[in-house]
Amino acid sequence: MLQVHEIRAHKDAYINALKKRGLDASADIEAVLSADETRRATQAKLDETLAQSNIFSKEIGKLFQSGEQQKANLLKEKTTQLKETSKQLQEELNTAVETLDNLLFALPNIPHESVPAGTDENDNETVFSEGDIPTLNTEALPHWELAKKYDLIDFELGVKVTGAGFPVYKGKGARLQRALISYFLDKNTEAGYTEYQVPHLVNETSARGTGQLPDKEGQMYHVTGDDLYLIPTAEVPVTNLFRGDLLPHTELPITCTGYTPCFRREAGSYGAHVRGLNRLHQFDKVEIVRIEHPDNSYNALDGMVEHVKSILRDLKLPYRILRLCGGDLGFTAALTYDFEVFSTAQDRWLEISSVSNFETFQANRLKLRFKDADGKNNLVHTLNGSALALPRVLAGILENYQTPDGIKIPEVLVPYCGFEMIS
RNA sequence: GGAGAAAUGGCAGAGUGGUCGAAUGCGGCAGUCUUGAAAACUGUUGAGGGUCACACCUCCGGGGGUUCGAAUCCCUCUUUCUCCGCCA
Structure with a gap:
């Protein structure tokens, strides 16, 4: 499997190299890059949500320990929405990863420079x-x-x-x-x-x-x-x-x-x-x-x-x-x-x-x-x-x-x- | 095939609901000391994602669930060990 970050860095080189296999991969490569983009964006959103709910959880923990039950319960309610969001984002992320993986699995290795062009x-x-x-x-x-x-x-x-x-x-x-x-x-x-x-x-x-x-x-x-x-x-x-x-x-x-x-x-x-x-x-x-x-x-x-x-x-x-x-x-x-x-x-x-x-x-x-x-x-x-x-x-x-x-x-x-x- | 126990960082091994990515020991790396080495002492030491760099997120066999919060509770799968049965 090719490495996404390498494709990201050398997009044209990858497309060119795959031509040697008789493959016009430009559409596939674009698809990979856009799937990767989606994956990273979703990941970032999810991370943010989780970070927020981690902060709340820690606060709730402290409140419970200092006996401030009511304040804690109030905070608890706030987390329900976050939970819902993160669950949704997690699902989105899973599909994004799957999409990306499937695209990557379909791409063959890029030939070494010494490989001669040819069809069969x-x-x-x-x-x-x-x-x-x-x-x-x-x-x-x-x-x-x-x-x-x-x-x-x-x-x-x-x-x-x-x-x-x-x-x-x-x-x-x-x-x-x-x-x-x-x-x-x-x-x-x-x-x-x-x-x-x-x-x-x-x-x-x-x-x-x-x-x-x-x-x-x-x-x-x-x-x-x-x-x-x-x-x-x-x-x-x-x-x-x-x-x-x-x-x-x-x-x-x-x-x-x-x-x-x-x-x-x-x-x-x-x-x-x-x-x-x-x-x-x-x-x-x-x-x-x-x-x-x-x-x-x-x-x-x-x-x-x-x-x-x-x-x-x-x-x-x-x-x-x-x-x-x-x-x-x-x-x-x-x-x-x-x-x-x-x-x-x-x-x-x-x-x-x-x-x-x-x-x-x-x-x-x-x-x-x-x-x-x-x-x-x-x-x-x-x-x-x-x-x-x-x-x-x-x-x-x-x-x-x-x-x-x-x-x-x-x-x-x-x-x-x-x-x-x-x- | 039946019964029971277990799975935590390179290894060993604590941890049974919050401050735990995780004590402690060994190992590794760097330094002090030494002509050099050993010993001793000091510091450091998992992986992935993300970022220019930070931040931040994830990972305690795999998957799912309970909870505001899970290494810790529940379900399930896998693997390992012990005992029994069977057998090249």
């Missing part, structure tokens, strides 16, 4: 690429066929037990997946991230805190019986660990990693590109989260990018890094780098990580602040990224490492797998 994924900017794309022979198979051939993943069984998009991993497929999770967690821990195991269901407040609500209401599985949401990413529970905190600046940065399954309804996104592991309702992901001093957040973002690079180098997968354009940027992000692995057999790029700086957008909702060296309280910057998302990495490995004799296991994973080859 075609306008994303490739900023880096690395790794050789293997030349496969003509019998090369896409991963869903390899999965079947070597009995690694059973999609039909998942349909039977739950439904489409809930694959069942088995044998060496399950083992390879577990190996990847362990390897990612170890790698992240070595880089200084503290490992967490967190709940896979979150309450509404948490989902609002990181911005999944109200923006992505339909994307999450909602457990209505207990009013909880299945997490779409570990970002939600992990970041919310710190919701409401006021951290000493000496504790920054806070760095976390965690493995969780992720649940996404993916409503309406069926089609040609969702075969196999490409798009699932349940998948595994290892996430990294950083809580940073605002002055350091972009350094930290670069560091996260380098970290993810090193994982992909370890795995020897060909990949590229995109800087998302304004139109493709997520609601809460100021700057996002997407990592894509080239899937040779499918001849297309698969997104396997998304690394973002949210600046104060989440922190504002989370009320997550730090106390600066001079004793002032400020919002932190939050960042997160996948390191990494499992299914498409698995797809990339299966497809790029296939040989006529079977699938080779990337060297770094052999100790975790306990085998070198799937055949």
